[in-house]
Amino acid sequence: MIRVRVPKTTALGVGLTGVGLAILLLGAVLGIWRSASPTGDGDPAHRLAAELRCPACQGESVADSRSPIAAAMREAISTRLGRGESPDEVRTYLVQRYGVEVLTMPPARRWGLLLWAVPVLALGAGLLPVLRAGYRSRRAARSASPGRPAGRDDRAGVRGGAAGDVAGQGRRAGSRRHRVFAPPSGSRVWNVGAVAVLALVGAVALATPGPQTPPGPATSPDPVPAQLALARSMEQQGQYEAAAEVYRTVLVERPADDVRLRLAFILIRLGQATEAARLAGEVLAHTPDAPDGLLILGLAQRESDPPAATATLRRFLTRAPDHPAAAEVRRLVDSG
Amino acid sequence: MTGQVGTWALGAGLIATVAATLLWLRLALHPGTPARAARLATGAGLLCAAVACGALEWALLRHDFGVRFVAENGSRRLGTYHTVTSLWSALDGSLLLWLLILTGYASLLGRLGQRHDQRLHQWAMTLVSVVSLFFFALSHFAANPFDPVHPVPSDGPGPNPLLQEHPAMGLHPPLLYAGYIGLVVPFAYALAGLLAGEPTRSWLRAARRWTLAAWACLTAGIALGAWWSYAVLGWGGYWAWDPVENASLLPWLTATAFLHSVLGRRASARSGWPVALACASFLLVLVGTFLTRSGLVASVHAFTESTLGPMLLGFLLLTAIGTVVLVCWRGTSDPYPPEATPPLSRATALLGNRILLTTITAVVLVGTVLPPVAQALSGTGTAVGPAYFNRTAVPLAIAVLALMGLAVLLPPSGTRPAETARRSVAPAAVGLAVVAVTGLASRPGPMVLAAFGCAGFTLAATAAALARRIRAGGTLRTARLRSALGGSVAHAGIALVAVGIAGSSAYTVATERELPIGQTLAVPGATVRLAAVDRVRTGSGMTVRARLTIAPSAGSPQTLTPELTYHPAQDTTVSVPAVRTGLLRDTYATLLAVSADGRSATIRLAANPMVSLIWAGGALTALGGLLALGTAPLTSRRRRRTAWPGRPLTSRGRHRTAWPGRPLTSRRRRRTAQPGRPTAGTARPVPASASTPGAAE
Known part of the structure; x- marks a missing residue:
């Protein structure tokens, strides 16, 4: 089992561990730095083809696809790169020729903007309340009298009054409401529910096109x-x-x-x-x-x-x- | 005849599920009435789905081409195995499998769920029945596979040739469906908790096991799907961020977050997160069903229509609106209930996990849904693929990986910074060493290095935590340890998958060339010699095989035989790669073309390192889910007496209500969850700085 036994008391042990970690950290930083610098190896044409989508297939890149279009695109990429064009120029040419669908990362314009906005918003929506809660709790800590130790009453007050505030009251209200909610209006809920269930079945039945309506433009009684x-x-x-x-x-x-x-x-x-x-x-x-x-x-x-x-x-x-x-x-x- | 039986079974199933819905609704509204009739109706739904599936299987096996589905997807040339699996090779038949699994879940829930709170169970059954009745109606009216065909053809085309090439066809779709559809149970329980007005935690207890089972199936299904595309598609990839793949990943992400939101301090279970995540999981299942079954994303061209699309979309919107209304009306409003925990605790790590997984879900969802939506609304074609996801979802996933390791290092509650620091030394050293060594020895790129480092850190932290638990006493017989073991195994599996994905994406080398017989083709790590080209007439068509011998083989020579199979019914040629799986790297050969005289063949040869880690990791992850599922309540009575107060909400506590003679009444149970009562960690003084938001108001 991997376990570094650190002497608990000696400063020497802590120091040695620190030095060891520092050396490893240095090695890791060096490794990342070396890995991040462009290497020059690898086929640039293949790299470019790998990030383009074959317009005639589903889910395959130009580099992997066997379709004739992808072969033509690979050809175009190698010749144009060989002529000295930059990858961006080649990309622009291919977009003009085959449409913007060949890019697997659309430009951040119009609809493409959503691709970046949604993740940022989602992360923000998740993080913002946390930060606010942290801020509020810090302010609360500051406003609490500093000299007095946090006694039992204090804690109970914080916990009972605030800890259970929103959720607790909501739930208490909820369970109270529930007692009023279920039995008296039961028959009405049942009626509404029954009608809704039948309406759902009816909707599916009605939304189905009849067997006679032809799905395509060409239908006649032959093979x-x-x-x-x-x-x-x-x-x-x-x-x-x-x-x-x-x-x-x-x-x-x-x-x-x-x-x-x-x-x-x-x-x-x-x-x-x-x-x-x-x-x-x-x-x-x-x-x-x-x-x-x-x-x-x-x-x-x-x-x-x-x-x-x-x-x-x-x-x-x-x-x-x-x-x-x-x-x-x-x-x-x-x-x- | 068979067709009539099938149609009839679908109709009867529709009636049975309508009856079941109404009966369960009645029970939920008027408690005390016997539940027998409702259970019977649910069972009848399962019976009808089974009869419908059986009828279609029978028609397929008998080659009854008078049945529409058989005429479109059956074939006389197909072997028995692939005839059986062709039930789910096309939309209408797979809907029957869907129904069978859904009604199976409903019946099982009808029987097993009674152990929990009655009203909760009845509401949950009502909701599951509504979902079943919708899919019965869909199958009966809109996608009936039993429609008669005139004139009856003498043979059919058979399923898509790609579906005939691999044995995983028999396992992958049913597993994936079992996982996918199983997520209806936590959804139903979440809404049932709101409808019944029960204390929030009781539904979690009921839903956790079902979610774990569904999650394990979904994990295995996704991994199998990746393995299948690796072994069949011939370009050596296993994940292409294809819309259909994303559709299976989306509910997995939210279900994972849901399972973790059940862990941790009670406050996190009390927050709005579990309800939101449980509902999101099932809504994403519906989104995925809509995307894959409406023909919306499958077609590049907008002319295709599917009759199912609008109905599935309608049901999705209906469910989404109903859920949102219900949550707004009766749900907990605060997603961050005050927790008396310091910022450096496991609760914080779990919160981070939820936020990150939700963000990844948002990324994958927007990347999957945007192209068809943009196409429908503005007519502009856009494509979103690997370049986007690699730049957004992958870094977030690496952060989740690091958090996995951090979470087991941090104490569940309370601050013990010295101990945490001491525990972190070894995992941090492992992670940094991995980065330093791989970074200096090769140049895989920063993202891959980060994945390696985080995976090393997490593996070390997980192993150390498990070792600590074992040393702290307890054998595998104790449920708590087994639950911890399940979590550790699943985390180790995820870390292995990360290593496999990062390694194979960084170090794969491939080459392709036309090769005369007798010559060799080499990439670093693999050399093959073309020994012969064989042409074989198989039952349905023509197969060409290239026999490749792996060159530096000590002992018996090993051969790889990639092949090209021509399917005359579809007039297509399918290339089946040959893979030799090794512990460190796979040798992957694909036959691309054969010259007319049969003297040479065009071969693509690749050495894919660490791919087997992905499959092993996927299996471990699913196994971890099953282990956590198997935390039986048998030991709970003894252990409960010594239960510590701030214990996370895991298996043992859940089953308290299931014990008939227990003095714990539901009223008392409810009181333990009352707010205002100090719940967790009261024995420890709580620092004022870590107290609650809102105190200043």
């Missing part, structure tokens, strides 16, 4: 919906390549615009912009100015032809200013 559901669930699990395959199969069975757009959307995620642009073009050939078609065409063009992409996205914005993606697209268009 296609099942495949679409499968593809959608794959998409949610981040298996974009598999989902794309399923959508391609569905497209053979039923060449509908919504399937084309879903497929095109996934292809953009996978970095296959050319095919996505082709699909979006097909959709727009049927229905010119279909907002989703414009959106996907615009996104697909961003790599090959940025001016055309901006034009398409602007068209999208005039067509569908209230689209869920409109705010994001507006930001993209404004940023260049």
Whole structure:
């Protein structure tokens, strides 16, 4: 068992212990100081990739992910760092290219501010009353007469009068209230409770959409919906390549615009912009100015032809200013 | 047919839980009525949940693809084990497991809880029944897995391939659920205490054991989940601060704080903290359920809808509002009741523990909830990940670690600075030595050094404290020592986990390269040679294995066989890493790709040091919870006579009421907790400086 036996009385023992601890403290400070200074070892590209999030996966960093997007991002990081750009510049480039979601620590602006405010507030809310209580008790100690020893009466007064003050009175009042509370109003409470219970069940029953209402836009009595559901669930699990395959199969069975757009959307995620642009073009050939078609065409063009992409996205914005993606697209268009 | 039985069971369960709620409510309002009917209704709820689970298992095992859940998640190619576990591989089925565990808790509480205060028990049962009836309604109306499918398909896709790769699938979700749902009991007791107007402490006695059991399950569940992602996901990590992982951590944090708020001086148990923490734990369980089951965080894209989301959110808000109203109406208002303890005491350390754990909870909660909320309210996409949590939650966690060691050094009450200083010398020396040695020998970074130092300090302090207790007399038969042992084991486990996390994050080395057969790949600490590449046709698809021999192996050569498995049903390839666990470091190999001719393979090789400490520490922590749980009341009668006045509220005192022939009536019990009566430490003079706030007013 670890136990340092310190001689209780000798000053020498205390001194030796102090010296020993001081030496250890010095060693520890040296260790921390040495460890904190930048070492220069380690791969800076890997370090940068490790703190970026792969936009196509869930919970994986760019350094760890096997998705094509992450590979492209790693490539971009190494080439740009090799060209002499600073990590901040590379980060800015990647944010412009893939959106702010790649950062795992958002900048402390607007919503990001909350990330820092909430912890500070929580810590403050916990600590402030403690500090206040300490201050009050110190003031109380000072105001108590200094000469008189804290006798029994005094203590009892402090404890009985103050120690049990808020909580105690509250509880006493509570138990008194409880005696009045329960029996007389019992039947009313029961009535209210029973109605509330039934209302809860009814609310769940009513809030459930009926079995006939289709959950998605595409439903017809054939195997296609099942495949679409499968593809959608794959998409949610981040298996974009598999989902794309399923959508391609569905497209053979039923060449509908919504399937084309879903497929095109996934292809953009996978970095296959050319095919996505082709699909979006097909959709727009049927229905010119279909907002989703414009959106996907615009996104697909961003790599090959940025001016055309901006034009398409602007068209999208005039067509569908209230689209869920409109705010994001507006930001993209404004940023260049 | 099976589907009809299942739907019917869910409907009957809904009716049974509605009846149980009303009957328990009636009992709580009109004391004295026999409780038999209410208990029967609760038992019927459990029976219905069991029948529903059984029906779905039956349908899965029989490959009854006319049942919706089986059509979506079953498969003929799956082995029996993974067919059984596929019950909880998707949302609707896992809700049935949830129901089974919830009603199981309700029935157990209905039977065992009567030992405590009757009115408290009845109110608690009412609340647990309300929760059960909500989930029955949810399962019956909104997420019924038994809906018929037309036309009946001949085969299904099977569950997500990642869920088919590891045996932990059978253990991790049930354990996690057992921990998660068990937190409904302290919540119900906390609110029951308010509703029944009972003295605040009596509900704590009733709730502590349930919380400990749930906490131990949750701890084991979280550790298993981390182990699973380490062994399956293939990138060598075990914790990614993913929303779903955070959702399981949040209630663990508050439940830990709750368990510690029960300790310590009576005043801390009397404060508002335990009620707040017990309620927060269950509300966070609901938050986590909402986050993971609404499709809110799982999707990067906002088009996904889930019918459960709005209902879960509604129930969460309802519960939160109800709790807040109740606490404001009848709760203790002062979170810091005056404690006649000096600032340098264990009570202060415990207060610090509560504050820090609450702050960590706030950090993790805001980091988890902010992205979807910002997305919903303003349409801006933000992501919060490791970079944020490492800079906020991790330093706070290191502070908690240091506090753990400090708390056992400080005296429970009273000031004995000389003795405290003498006790602190050895642990402080250990901590500083660890920092000095690791800091000078390697450069892991200040945060990792701090974690090492605090862990060394805490381990030494914990061991020394336990040794002191053993020397002070007492064998393992005494409940007090066993309770202390439970705490020590759990603290040692947490310290080991900290060492494992810090060490593996600082010293992991990895490399990846395309490797022709016969060549070697090396990282410091591990060298492997690619011996062969095998292609195997397995039942469902195709598997490619790379046989790697670990090079410097004395004696029999050891092999690692990472593999790539192709699942045709989902058209996905899953990479299963191979891990050789060592005491000091794991050798971790992942097969990334195989060339078309099968002559070479791309391998990622990593040496992950100290990872096994995380699993060992997690197991120790859960074990510590179980040990503290096992502090049986058997020895309490003898020990009670000698009980010292300021004793912390631990196991023995709790069971006083359970003794039938005891002369202690509830009235007397209540008086002992009266304010104004000196409760603790009266034998010792209390320095005026440490007296109470409010005295000056």
